[in-house]
Amino acid sequence: MTVVKRFVAGAVCPRCGQMDCIRMYRDEEREYRECVRCDFEDSQRLDGAAEPAELETRVNRAKPVLEPGERPLRFVSNPVKKDG
Known part of the structure; x- marks a missing residue:
């Protein structure tokens, strides 16, 4: 089947x-649109x-809810000793 792309x-x-x-063009399941200048592509069913x-990843996961009385751990860097 040949794909017909129409502006x-x-x-x-x-x-x-x-x-x-x-x-735009389509196949049996999806309809596609693309830009001929910037290579933008998009599709929908x-x-x-x-x-x-x-x-779900660590980036899009909801932040955990702390129980009452709990506090998050805070890491503090060690101070730099100056020779003097």
Whole structure:
């Protein structure tokens, strides 16, 4: 199956802000859009289902809640001794 890519008249790229540089195409599951000037790419599902949830990492994980009376550990660097 050949993929037909069509330009979207009047569309503005969300990354570079240039007009008339976005083209769209689709396959059986997704619809894609891309900018020919700045290589922006985006896609969405055709069936309307939600995208898979983002994997939990140490960066996006919620901060732990401290119990009453608990305090976080604070690490303090050792003072530098000056010779004198």
